[in-house]
Amino acid sequence: xxxxxxxxxxxxxxxxxxxxxxxxxxxxxxxxxxxxxxxxxxxxxxxxxxxxxxxxxxxxxxxxxxxxxxxxxxxxxxxxxxxxxxxxxxxxxxxxxxxxxxxxxx
Amino acid sequence: xxxxxxxxxxxxxxxxxxxxxxxxxxxxxxxxxxxxxxxxxxxxxxxxxxxxxxxxxxxxxxxxxxxxxxxxxxxxxxxxxxxxxxxxxxxxxxxxxxxxxxxxxx
Numbered sequence: 548x549x550x551x552x553x554x555x556x557x558x559x560x561x562x563x564x565x566x567x568x569x570x571x572x573x574x575x576x577x578x579x580x581x582x583x584x585x586x587x588x589x590x591x592x593x594x595x596x597x598x599x600x601x602x603x604x605x606x607x608x609x610x611x612x613x614x615x616x617x618x619x620x621x622x623x624x625x626x627x628x629x630x631x632x633x634x635x636x637x638x639x640x641x642x643x644x645x646x647x648x649x650x651x652x653x
Numbered sequence: 654x655x656x657x658x659x660x661x662x663x664x665x666x667x668x669x670x671x672x673x674x675x676x677x678x679x680x681x682x683x684x685x686x687x688x689x690x691x692x693x694x695x696x697x698x699x700x701x702x703x704x705x706x707x708x709x710x711x712x713x714x715x716x717x718x719x720x721x722x723x724x725x726x727x728x729x730x731x732x733x734x735x736x737x738x739x740x741x742x743x744x745x746x747x748x749x750x751x752x753x754x755x756x757x758x759x
Contacts (some may be wrong), residue, residue, distance in 0.1 A: 550744060557665060557748050561698050563758050584704070586666045592667050594700040594708045600758070601709040604665055605687055636753035638656060642663050643750035645716070649744035652669050652706070 550651060551589050553644045556607040561627075562637040566601040571633050574625050581621055587612025599635075606644070613641060656757060657695050659750045662713040668735075668743040669703040677739050680731050689726060693718025705741075712750070717749060 564571075575593075582588055587608035595601030607613040616622060629637070670677075681699075686692055693714035701707030713719040722728060735743070 561758060583683055592708060594702045594706050596700045600700050602698060636759040638752045638753060638757050640753040642750045644746045645747040647744060647746040651742055651744050652667060653742040
């Protein structure tokens with residue numbers, strides 16, 4: 548993503564997948580699409596390895612914007628399915644990005 | 654990782670790999686080992702998908718601990734090789750984790 552000027556909010560979502568697949572990829576794609584429509588959305592980055600462990604970091608203008616995204620109805624439904632079916636474990640960390648450097652991702 | 658009590662520091666490293674492989678996996682493993690020996694190290698999580706995009710988040714007791722790790726000699730050498738050979742693009746974000754929730758990664 549094009550990087551904004553700090554400070555801004557990062558939500559670090561760490562997870563390990565179960566082997567249940569029904570609807571996962573479609574929901575993940577839809578959540579990216581839906582997040583991008585929310586106020587204060589700055590970007591999202593995601594990676595998952597062959598071992599089922601994944602990291603998704605979404606970036607927001609403020610902690611209030613990130614909190615509002617958590618409460619979007621369609622997202623709440625996805626979170627419940629995630630907990631029930633798709634994730635063997637997860638952790639969510641809300642952080643303030645203070646500074647950054649690098650050439651960016653081409 | 655066993656999650657510490659916030660606030661603590663997260664270093665979010667986003668990268669896209671080149672197709673150059675020589676020594677990459679060995680160096681990545683060695684950096685995890687070396688990081689774990691540093692003062693203030695709390696843990697590290699990493700994932701890379703088949704598209705070459707990866708996220709590594711290392712967690713530190715303080716921003717000063719994270720800064721000291723950046724300056725460890727063997728790590729500086731690895732960073733230079735990374736820039737020259739292994740990464741087509743990257744971004745580093747230093748953030749303060751303010752709060753977190755979840756059952757953790759089993």
